[in-house]
Amino acid sequence: MLQVALVFGFWVNYGVNENISPEGNKQWHIPVAVQFVPAGVLVICMIPMIESPRWLASRGRLQDARKSLSWVRNLPEDHPYISTELSRIETAIEEELRSTGQAAGWKQMYKELFQAGVRGRVALACGLVVFQNFTGINAINYYSPTIFKSIGFTGTSVGLLATGIFGIVKMVATMLYAFLLVDRVGRRPLLLVGGVGAGFSMFYLAGYSKISGSFGAVPPMDAGARCAVAMVYIYSFFYGFSWNGIPWLFTSEVLPTRVRTLGMAFCICLQWLTQFVVVYSLPHMVLGITYGTFLFFGSCTVLAIIFAWLFIPETKGVQLEDMDLLFGRDVPIRANQATASYNEAIAAKLAAESHGREKEMVLAEVERA
Template identity: 30%
Template sequence: MVSKSRVYNWYIGLLSAGCMVLYGYDASVFNAVQVNDQWKNWFDHPEKNKNLLGLINTSYSIGAIVAGWFLGGPTADFLGRRWGMGIGCFITIIATFVQCFAPQHQLGVFIFGRVLIGIGQGIALTAGPVYIGEMTPPEIRGKVMSFWQLFWSVGSFIAYWVNYASSQHVKTLGEWTWKMVVIFQLLVPLIIICQLPFIPESPRWFIQRGNRIDDARNSLRRVRDTEQQVEDELLAIREAITFEKEVVSGSYVALWKDPSVRKRLLLAFVINIGQQLSGQGTLNTYSSTIYKSVWPSTKTINLINAINATCGILFTANAVWTVDRFGRKALLIVGALGMAVCMLVVPVIGLETPTTATGGKEQPVGIAIVFMLFLFIFFYKPTWGATVWVYTSEIFSMNVRSQAVGMCSQMQNVAQCIFNQFFPQFFANCGLKAFFFFMSTNMCLAAFVWLCLPETRKVALEEVDVLFGGQNHQEKGGNILDVADAHHAQLGVDNVVGTDDKIAPVVHHDETSREIR
């Protein structure tokens, strides 16, 4: 029977993962509206200028990069993980109104809204995975984090189906054909904000910010089954943070000072950049443009995008049962090789078949190309989609976790910002031959993972440093605190409890309450 605390773990994890719906929705919004005739007319046909089209898309990435590198980490560390998610959601709501009600012919206002929404999501997407990693136990951490990418697909699903439904009523909706797609982005951040006050703050944040042991203990009691589990994890957190503050650094300086952290930062940079250069980032942003070379009908393209988003949810669900069963490394390798094959077959089909008089392909050829792009998503979603986020959120020590996760996750936007800026011109010049670039990238990513990444499956957050050549922060912190057993707290006997800046031994023999005070 599933315990009450385990169900609650899933609830708070899924609520936090809801922040990814914002990212998935917005990433799909522009792909949906850029082929919308009402949107084109409203802003004087910006699609005619390929560089301007790239700028509109990358404006989101610019805001997200600024937030991820300079705002997300400090917000989550100084105000708390919940505040980080809440502030990010609030900014997203404001930005949604800016985009939706941008005056006619004022494309600059729409672009400003996309920059603003990037800032909001950059803050929320930093706090969300950190909160999930710190609140869930190791045995289900990978499963819960899999929903992070699954919810990206949920956001994309909502955006594309709203767009498809709106496109069926153009005469009735008029300009609201595209505005309806934009305004629906209010839904999820409002739901998240309303629930955040009722979930616990991270116990690791309580210890890091003022050594608030009682608050951390109360937080852990809501998400762990037994008092022994609570005290063991509380001890592990205190040991790790004590070591980091006294031996390494309690500030972000450790990002550059600690060799093992530098190594992790570099590895995480590569896999997050690789996630976007695999082809998924470009396909999601410009799939409408790509499909236009195969299917001349806009309605057909809208339907394909909507079905793709639906399949994306189903494919991502595979990560829930595979990420903790087969491990992070195996999934990343298999995913990269599968995507490479798809990116080889798609251009071969397109280049070796004739083009019709309307500029598209024969229906069987179009179906074959769409099938291969769907198969690409099948390989991408549970591997480089979900697993990269899982890996990034769990490899950093407490003292730098928020800032490091924010920086690494925004390397996705750095890569996307650069590549998406010139992809429209790249695709216009090379056509489907551009897919050979993605094939090569995926082959290189498979080799990189095989040679460079250690496996982190079911490793406690406080012990993950050892995998990257660092010291065991839990055991070293236990030595500093003079703890007899660094891995297990002893209930009802001598234990060390930190008060403010002091470490003092305390004896407690109350077997009824079974607490360490």
């Protein structure tokens, strides 16, 4: 929905610039007023939303948690799958309470957030949201007319039109991520592939800007210029199905239930802080280092790829109650080692469950005999 809103914003700006006179205040009144429509729809749609089954279970409201889980899974409340999943949720919550103590409150939550086994997850989530901004996406989101001007597109309307197309490409890529790729391909491969595509695009833009001198004069609209425009869209596509959404998903799924709200708030604050740094710095970067702006964001994308390769394990298919096996107190921080440790733990867990079921079957046969 965020990407849809961005596309609407881009095209509203283009439409207003084309059809509304710059004299007076209507040119900025209309874009500001339009923003109240999706905000109002969001508030209205949140009213019937149900509470999370895990949150309800953590508050001792098990019957409400069962109803909520039944709605989420589209299964009857007495279905064996619902009972099994609810039992796992209760077990996970009890384990969290045993490891952190029975105390509640913000002070206790802050202590839990930075204890061993949790602070590593916070650090990884923070790293993802920082690189999410330093790959350069908000530089284009906020200053796309300036970016297009730097590669030869002149005129406000032309820049806004190119920006609108950029928004559509990014929206389509994000929808592909959400509905098709993330649960089939996985988080980690998308981060790596998306980073490679986005980084390559930034390095091409840096090279083109340097060779053509586009920051100092308007270059001819030749094959190199058209390729530069295409690279902006290619960057948008690769970023859209990878670094655009995965940091948010990763942050929300890896943190323990008791500290998830606080941990998410911490990461979101850092995300907005780094976004402010990028947006505030970009005009000075364009004036001061010109083509080095693209070079900077491309280099940050390389660092993002290295970070994801070394430290971000695959979380596809990992249930929330099993995240402790992937990011636990004694689990290695390297992604490949963490994944190997998780696979061993899951194998041992399944073997124990299988042994328990066999034991129950033997006891049942003995009782029948």
